[in-house]
Amino acid sequence: MEKNMTFLQTMSASMNEMRTAEEFVDVVLVFEERRIPCHRVVLASTCKYFHRMFLTGMKESSSDEVTLNEIDGDTGELLIGYLYSGTIEITQENALNLLAASDMLLLCDLKAKIQAFLCCNTHAKNCVSFLNVSRLYKLQDLIKDSQKFLNTHCKDVTLEGDLVELQEDDLVGILNFDPSEDSFRILRKWVQAVDGRDDRFMELVKNVDLSRFSKEFLCDDVMGERLMRNEAGMELIQEVKPFLILMPYITANSYNK
DSSP states (O other): OOOOHHHHHHHHHHHHHHHHTTOSOOEEEEETTEEEEEOHHHHHHHOHHHHHHHHSSOGGGTOSEEEOTTSOHHHHHHHHHHHHHSOOOOOTTTHHHHHHHHHHTTOHHHHHHHHHHHHHTOOTTTHHHHHHHHHHTTOHHHHHHHHHHHHHOHHHHHHHSOTTTOOHHHHHHHHHHOOSTHHHHHHHHHHHHSTTOGGGHHHHGGGSOGGGSOHHHIIIIITTSGGGOSHHHHHHHHHHSOHHHHHHHHIIIIITO
């Protein structure tokens, strides 16, 4: 049977108008200090979370109020509008709050829309947080997009990214993917971002292909790095450049600094 979209849209608009006018409402949702009168039948028909809540023996099934402390007032207002109309404006400012709320309320369609929005708005400043969030909420497309962005924009992430939150496994992925000198730069900055990461440097630098670096970068940046001034660091350098050629630079630029 073909759906009459005009009828459905009219009914949706009518129910939303009655909600706004508080006509026939039978439950109040409380988000922080925000109180929003609603119709149980609308909530139950558009949201699995409320459907289960109102059908079970939970105290909320017969209560006049349902408090959702996990959702802030602005996000709650947007969600109720979505449940009544099926439309919502997703922005950079509200996307992550909406994502957390849609996951809690079992709103799979909205969750998919938010994932698509985040995939289209990934950049150097947010790709690390997006990757962490995508794993938390099992957003496979966003995981792939965030990882691809990290690996292909190493220089930008080094300059603008949140390296405090970058997980070690993701850093290793970047080091193995990017053979440029930027891989050493991001490793160095990642170590500097959080106290206690110094101990991981020598193990992680093994994932950096030093043989691709210029002699100048090896002497000035790699050998100039204090965490390379040890026996293991010297061995790595000797593996990629003839020792006799580098010895004058090692003596002048490393040990004497």
